[in-house]
Amino acid sequence: MKIGIIGFGHLGKALTKGLIFKNIVSKDEIFILAKSERTKDVAEKEFGVQVCNDINDIIEKASILFWVIKGNVFVELSKDIQQDVKHKINVSFMAGMTIKSMQEILGDIFITRAMPSVAIDRADGVIGYTKTNDTFVKKILNELGYAFEIEEKDIEKVTAFSACGLGFAAHILNAFQKAGQAFGFSKEVSEKIVSKTFCNAIDMGDYEETANAVATKGGATEQGILYFEVNNMNRIISEAMNKAYNKMK
Numbered sequence: 487m488k489i490g491i492i493g494f495g496h497l498g499k500a501l502t503k504g505l506i507f508k509n510i511v512s513k514d515e516i517f518i519l520a521k522s523e524r525t526k527d528v529a530e531k532e533f534g535v536q537v538c539n540d541i542n543d544i545i546e547k548a549s550i551l552f553w554v555i556k557g558n559v560f561v562e563l564s565k566d567i568q569q570d571v572k573h574k575i576n577v578s579f580m581a582g583m584t585i586k587s588m589q590e591i592l593g594d595i596f597i598t599r600a601m602p603s604v605a606i607d608r609a610d611g612v613i614g615y616t617k618t619n620d621t622f623v624k625k626i627l628n629e630l631g632y633a634f635e636i637e638e639k640d641i642e643k644v645t646a647f648s649a650c651g652l653g654f655a656a657h658i659l660n661a662f663q664k665a666g667q668a669f670g671f672s673k674e675v676s677e678k679i680v681s682k683t684f685c686n687a688i689d690m691g692d693y694e695e696t697a698n699a700v701a702t703k704g705g706a707t708e709q710g711i712l713y714f715e716v717n718n719m720n721r722i723i724s725e726a727m728n729k730a731y732n733k734m735k
């Protein structure tokens with residue numbers, strides 16, 4: 487099955503890596519479209535995938551089209567479409583671009599929206615997707631991580647919670663690492679301690695129960711957690727997610 491990836495930035499590359507990692511298709515069956523010569527070079531030399539000349543070339547060559555460009559680029563690129571996209575399987579990874587607004591441009595065709603995190607590059611992402619009748623698309627999405635069906639009205643919640651969430655999680659880990667460095671640990675040791683500590687917390691399961699078990703009454707952990715609470719850490723995290731969500735609404 488020939489797969490076209492329109493856009494070869496952070497997410498386009500992550501999708502390509504995931505497809506190759508999981509042996510879902512061979513490199514010969516992956517066609518990409520990018521803008522700059524530099525990115526095309528990377529695709530050809532580092533990834534070994536097929537580079538297309540323009541939007542019509544990729545539509546002609548691929549059976550499944552993954553739209554992995556920014557919304558404004560989609561609007562511009564689609565002005566040049568002469569090939570028939572109606573008989574292709576269309577999957578959009580674009581945040582903030584509804585199926586209806588894509589249909590207004592491409593015509594009344596069936597489109598699946600999927601919202602992955604970049605961790606699909608190692609087939610360990612989170613992917614919320616709208617209805618698809620195509621078993622191969624379903625297989626791809628399920629092979630790339632934890633995939634679940636969701637109504638389109640809720641898809642930007644997945645974007646904020648999981649796609650942006652990966653960035654939020656990394657930001658928080660970075661803050662822990664910096665706190666470790668402020669204690670005098672080297673960057674490397676601090677990074678190791680942070681990753682172990684977070685993995686341990688995840689492995690232990692129920693997060694609330696673990697926090698309560700560690701924060702014994704009158705102990706040191708309790709002091710730290712109280713400080714989080716007094717400074718509304720939960721509200722800050724929830725509002726950061728809402729900021730991301732509102733940006734896409």
Ligand SMILES: NC(=O)c1ccc[n+]([C@@H]2O[C@H](COP(=O)([O-])OP(=O)(O)OC[C@H]3O[C@@H](n4cnc5c(N)ncnc54)[C@H](OP(=O)(O)O)[C@@H]3O)[C@@H](O)[C@H]2O)c1
Pocket residue numbers: 492493494495496497498519520521522523525526554555556557559563579580581582601602603604649650
């Ligand atoms: N990054 C994420 O974690 C994430 C998660 C969920 C959804 N998304 C969605 O995925 C989409 C892409 O995000 P991204 O982070 O991968 O963006 P990005 O890193 O900026 O990549 C955009 C890609 O689009 C290509 N492009 C721009 N103009 C083009 C044109 N005229 N013709 C062909 N290709 C063109 C760029 O080519 P060059 O490299 O040659 O400039 C680049 O490869 C967005 O709609 C975003 O909302 C991203």
